[in-house]
Structures are given as structure tokens and as C-alpha cells.
Amino acid sequence: MNPSNHTPLRAVALVCTLSPSPAPSSSELLAEQTMAALSEHGVTGKIIRIADHDVKPGVQTDMGEGDAWPEIRATILGCDILILSTPIWLGHPSSTAQRVLERLDAELGESDDEGRMLTYGKAAAVCVVGNEDGAHKVSADLFQGLNDVGFSLAPNAVTYWVGEAMQGTDYQDLEKTPEKTAATTKTLAANTAHLARRLKAAPYPAS
Numbered sequence: 001m002n003p004s005n006h007t008p009l010r011a012v013a014l015v016c017t018l019s020p021s022p023a024p025s026s027s028e029l030l031a032e033q034t035m036a037a038l039s040e041h042g043v044t045g046k047i048i049r050i051a052d053h054d055v056k057p058g059v060q061t062d063m064g065e066g067d068a069w070p071e072i073r074a075t076i077l078g079c080d081i082l083i084l085s086t087p088i089w090l091g092h093p094s095s096t097a098q099r100v101l102e103r104l105d106a107e108l109g110e111s112d113d114e115g116r117m118l119t120y121g122k123a124a125a126v127c128v129v130g131n132e133d134g135a136h137k138v139s140a141d142l143f144q145g146l147n148d149v150g151f152s153l154a155p156n157a158v159t160y161w162v163g164e165a166m167q168g169t170d171y172q173d174l175e176k177t178p179e180k181t182a183a184t185t186k187t188l189a190a191n192t193a194h195l196a197r198r199l200k201a202a203p204y205p206a207s
Contacts (some may be wrong), residue, residue: 007197011038011045011081013127014072016097018087020051026129026161026171030185033177034127034159037189038081043196045079048072050096057099061106062111069103080196081123082151084142088130088162093138101145108149114206119150121203123196125188128160129171135160152199154191159184 013031017023038045053068062070076082086097110118128135139158147153159180163169173188202207 006042007200009038009041009043009081009193009196009200011035011043012075012079013045013047013083013085014076015047015049016084016086016094016100017049017051018089018094020151021049021105024172025049027085027087027127029172030127030129030159030161030181031083034085034125034185034189036082037185040186041189041193043081043189043193045081046075048075050100055099055103057102059102061103064164072106073103076122077118079122080200081125081192083125083137083160084146085127085129086138086142087130088132088138089155091132091134091137093128093141097142101142101149104149106146111207115148116204116207118195119149120152121199122151123157123192123199124151124153125157125159125192128158129162131159131163131167131169132165133162135162136180152195154188154195155186156187156191159188169191 013035015028015031017025017027054066055069056063056067086093107117107119126139126142128138161171
């Protein structure tokens with residue numbers, strides 16, 4: 001870690017696999033690797049598998065009794081970095097990832113005393129896994145949504161792996177992490193931690 005980058009940072013990774021624990025998940029594996037890479041830059045945090053929680057459909061910060069989102073939202077707002085990790089299904093982010101974006105839409109109506117969205121000053125990044133091409137399209141979808149609800153994205157803020165089309169190998173089944181994916185994860189971590197630290201030191205101007 002660069003000694004000049006000593007400000008501690010917090011991150012949360014939301015894993016958007018369709019499978020609840022304890023089912024294995026390639027999306028969770030890549031999120032774990034991303035969090036490990038972030039730890040080399042003074043970032044600590046946690047991973048939340050959304051399928052393990054009752055996140056209600058809707059576009060409000062709290063959808064009522066039994067909704068798990070308010071607690072997850074509090075974790076996001078307490079962090080400097082948000083990681084979204086999703087599989088590709090039918091060429092799109094998972095429905096769970098879409099639900100997370102829909103719940104984040106409520107942040108458009110929330111602001112601090114100076115009129116800034118509560119997500120301003122936070123960086124975001126994306127992890128994508130799948131067995132066919134489409135990682136760029138999926139990351140584009142998530143990038144737009146995250147930016148729209150107030151998050152900032154560093155250069156190269158996505159890491160991904162996609163296998164050969166029409167075959168069944170999962171990321172978690174690989175004997176070794178491909179060098180290209182590992183290098184991309186390291187770049188994501190370095191750039192995202194750098195951006196989050198700069199945003200923490202110099203907030204965006206009041207709206």
C-alpha cells in the first residue's frame with residue numbers, strides 16, 4: 001500500500017447471485033477476490049449476499065415490515081465504496097442486481113444539509129461473471145444505474161470473467177484465477193480506493 005494513502009476506508013460488496021447461502025457462487029468468489037485486493041489499499045469491509053435477505057421490491061428506502069433493505073442501506077451509507085457483483089443471465093445483470101438498483105433509486109430523493117445526495121462522495125465498482133460474452137453490456141447497465149443514483153466510478157471500475165459460449169464451466173470451477181482477471185481486479189481496487197480517498201478528502205460542492 002502506498003504510505004501516502006493512509007486514510008482508512010470501508011467497503012461493502014453486494015453479491016447478486018440468485019442462489020442463497022450456502023450454495024457456491026462465482027459472483028461471491030470474485031467479490032471476495034476484489035475485497036482482498038482492496039485490503040491491500042487500506043480498505044476493510046464486508047460481503048452481503050442479497051439472496052440471504054428479504055429485500056422487498058420497490059423504490060423507497062423502507063418498504064415496510066420485514067424489509068431487509070434499510071439495514072443494508074445503512075451499511076452502504078456507512079461505507080466509502082460499494083461493490084456490486086452479478087452473474088450474467090440471458091445477457092443481463094441478475095434480477096437481484098436490478099432490484100438493488102431499484103432500491104438505490106430512492107437515494108434520488110435523499111440529501112444532506114447542503115443538498116447533496118447521500119451517495120455523493122462514495123465510489124462504486126462492479127464484478128461480473130458468466131458463461132458467455134456480455135460483461136461489457138452488463139457493466140454498462142450497472143455503471144449507468146450507479147452513477148445515476150450518485151456514486152462515482154474510477155477508470156477501469158469493473159473486473160469480470162466470461163467463459164466460452166455454450167459450455168458449462170463456472171468461474172468458481174477454474175483451477176486457477178486467470179491472470180487477466182486477477183490483474184483487472186488489482187487495477188479496480190487501486191483506482192477505486194484512490195478515488196474514494198480523494199472524494200473523502202475533497203467532497204463535491206453543494207448542490
